[in-house]
Amino acid sequence: MTDLIPPFPEHLNDPRPQGKVLGPGLFNHIPPVREAYHQGTERYAGHTPNGELYFRTTDSTQHIVAKPTKGWRWDIADALWSPDGTYLLARQVDDRAVPRISLTKKDTVVQWPYSRAGDPLPKIQYYIVTTSTGEVKPIAHGLTKPYVHALSWSTDGSELRMARADRLMKTLELLQVSPETGETEVWLSETADTYLLGLYLLQGYTGRLRRSNVFYFLDDREQVIYTSERSGYYQLYLYDKNGELIRPLTNYEKNGLVSFLASVDPVEGYAYFVGQGDHANPQNQQVYRSSLNEQNIEKIIDGPTIMEVLLTETRDSLWVWRNDMDKFSTLEIIDTSGKTRSTYWSADMSPLAEIGLKPEVVPMLASDGKVTIDAMVFKPKNFNPDAEYPVVEWIYGAAHTAAIDRSIISPSHFELQNLANQGFIVVIIDGRGTPGRGEKFRNLSYGKFGQLELADHVHVLQQLASKRPYMDLDKLGIAGHSWGGHYALRAVIEHPYFYKAAHLSAPAIDPVNFRIAIEAYMGCLPDECPKAYERSALTPKLNRLKAPLLINHGTADDDVPIDDTYYLIEELKRINYENFELVEFPGMDHIIMKNPAWEKGLISFFVEQLGEKPEGE
Numbered sequence: 001m002t003d004l005i006p007p008f009p010e011h012l013n014d015p016r017p018q019g020k021v022l023g024p025g026l027f028n029h030i031p032p033v034r035e036a037y038h039q040g041t042e043r044y045a046g047h048t049p050n051g052e053l054y055f056r057t058t059d060s061t062q063h064i065v066a067k068p069t070k071g072w073r074w075d076i077a078d079a080l081w082s083p084d085g086t087y088l089l090a091r092q093v094d095d096r097a098v099p100r101i102s103l104t105k106k107d108t109v110v111q112w113p114y115s116r117a118g119d120p121l122p123k124i125q126y127y128i129v130t131t132s133t134g135e136v137k138p139i140a141h142g143l144t145k146p147y148v149h150a151l152s153w154s155t156d157g158s159e160l161r162m163a164r165a166d167r168l169m170k171t172l173e174l175l176q177v178s179p180e181t182g183e184t185e186v187w188l189s190e191t192a193d194t195y196l197l198g199l200y201l202l203q204g205y206t207g208r209l210r211r212s213n214v215f216y217f218l219d220d221r222e223q224v225i226y227t228s229e230r231s232g233y234y235q236l237y238l239y240d241k242n243g244e245l246i247r248p249l250t251n252y253e254k255n256g257l258v259s260f261l262a263s264v265d266p267v268e269g270y271a272y273f274v275g276q277g278d279h280a281n282p283q284n285q286q287v288y289r290s291s292l293n294e295q296n297i298e299k300i301i302d303g304p305t306i307m308e309v310l311l312t313e314t315r316d317s318l319w320v321w322r323n324d325m326d327k328f329s330t331l332e333i334i335d336t337s338g339k340t341r342s343t344y345w346s347a348d349m350s351p352l353a354e355i356g357l358k359p360e361v362v363p364m365l366a367s368d369g370k371v372t373i374d375a376m377v378f379k380p381k382n383f384n385p386d387a388e389y390p391v392v393e394w395i396y397g398a399a400h401t402a403a404i405d406r407s408i409i410s411p412s413h414f415e416l417q418n419l420a421n422q423g424f425i426v427v428i429i430d431g432r433g434t435p436g437r438g439e440k441f442r443n444l445s446y447g448k449f450g451q452l453e454l455a456d457h458v459h460v461l462q463q464l465a466s467k468r469p470y471m472d473l474d475k476l477g478i479a480g481h482s483w484g485g486h487y488a489l490r491a492v493i494e495h496p497y498f499y500k501a502a503h504l505s506a507p508a509i510d511p512v513n514f515r516i517a518i519e520a521y522m523g524c525l526p527d528e529c530p531k532a533y534e535r536s537a538l539t540p541k542l543n544r545l546k547a548p549l550l551i552n553h554g555t556a557d558d559d560v561p562i563d564d565t566y567y568l569i570e571e572l573k574r575i576n577y578e579n580f581e582l583v584e585f586p587g588m589d590h591i592i593m594k595n596p597a598w599e600k601g602l603i604s605f606f607v608e609q610l611g612e613k614p615e616g617e
Contacts, residue, residue, distance in 0.1 A: 036090075
């Protein structure tokens with residue numbers, strides 16, 4: 001379906017050669033780990049299958065530089081060369097204490113390390129390797145704070161920057177590291193009553209943390225910009241080389257929540273960022289700039305959705321990619337005052353009407369009757385307002401990901417529109433407990449995962465249907481993927497007379513068995529607060545089920561293992577519940593939606609369970 005709109009223009013290719021693939025990434029569905037390449041010296045660094053560290057040039061064989069400590073292994077993922085190639089930052093990993101799960105890839109069963117809530121984590125130790133001598137120096141970051149990330153070198157190579165956090169992410173520290181000694185010094189730190197950043201601090205997310213610009217280093221000014229939520233909303237703060245706050249760069253009343261820091265012009269002294277300053281429509285985005293030298297914030301251009309912002313090399317203009325759902329998507333070159341200089345690329349969105357893709361975003365009140373939340377509604381291509389349509393909610397519901405994607409070209413929109421075209425109203429709701437609206441909004445269910453969030457979803461669906469008689473809530477289904485699968489199952493358990501059918505994709509079941517990501521959102525480990533995890537569990541409530549279930553799972557899923565689904569099946573059989581079907585996707589990872597059979601199964605399930613299409617469809 002995406003061929004209905006023109007392709008996005010190609011960017012300049014990265015001039016650096018790609019190194020050899022050395023192994024899978026954090027998950028099977030993300031890019032693999034490759035050798036680290038240094039362009040100036042034209043050298044690669046990598047690790048052997050035995051965990052040894054090596055260097056090579058383009059036309060040379062591997063030269064083993066260092067063997068690992070006994071029981072550990074070198075891992076080149078997220079390694080960083082110093083600017084002149086004098087040093088390499090790399091790490092060793094010890095995951096012997098981490099439990100294993102079984103992944104079935106084609107005909108091969110692989111044992112893979114996997115930490116659930118409360119399980120041992122891999123140990124990570126970073127080293128600085130002097131490339132001319134092979135000398136290896138450990139960095140004194142310690143092992144008591146298990147989440148350690150290498151961020152960047154200073155431009156002159158005299159300093160390395162790292163971040164570390166405790167297991168529950170309540171303390172985050174920015175470290176300065178001496179490459180000559182490996183000694184560390186805390187540049188700045190922050191503590192929180194709940195958690196800081198969340199997912200990006202987990203092991204394996206270093207690349208995302210770097211790209212997020214949470215820490216943006218201004219070496220020529222000896223300053224750093226830090227994105228913090230200390231005010232209740234993400235804002236930018238400018239610090240000096242001693243870790244002293246110079247001043248906030250942003251202001252919630254002026255620019256709303258800061259979505260992301262896009263680019264910085266250290267010469268002219270401006271930070272360019274995307275904010276949500278339309279307080280009447282808090283999800284709308286705008287591009288702003290803030291002076292590094294004085295208190296001054298200027299709005300440059302409205303979105304309503306800003307996808308990307310890039311400052312040009314001449315620093316007098318910006319590339320801005322913005323869109324407004326089915327109305328426009330455009331890549332423009334604008335000057336720093338917001339005036340459009342040229343449109344580099346734009347997409348005529350009208351062909352999307354050929355498949356009916358014109359979702360409506362509707363602001364609604366949450367179940368507290370005070371907070372406004374958004375719903376997105378998909379209608380059939382040949383919508384008849386006088387007909388009645390069964391309804392399907394697509395849910396995610398968790399604190400680190402919003403379900404509503406405000407880019408019209410999102411693949412999920414095409415899948416959900418295809419479902420709608422079979423005679424359904426499809427609804428997505430970002431209730432309280434989801435991100436993008438500030439700490440209080442997101443942390444509704446902190447420590448109470450799953451226990452409070454569904455009230456907003458039920459309330460919004462009822463309010464939508466009260467004003468839209470074509471929505472037949474007597475035929476209401478729900479579908480979700482991963483943690484969304486958990487919420488879909490929870491919906492039919494806790495509201496058995498409201499939701500009538502559930503489609504579960506790679507569902508996570510009981511939080512006590514979730515991957516370690518759940519710990520920060522619960523605020524404790526299972527052995528510290530067993531009752532909290534028990535209250536969030538689903539399997540003790542399965543006897544309340546009335547709805548049919550279609551459960552989809554990939555046998556090579558290393559994010560939510562298929563063992564979790566097997567456990568659910570065992571529990572359903574134990575209570576003699578037979579109204580379910582399991583569809584396994586052999587050899588597939590967590591993103592089973594890539595298989596066309598997934599979408600066909602989604603549509604056929606709801607057509608069968610919720611009734612025939614209305615007349616005229």
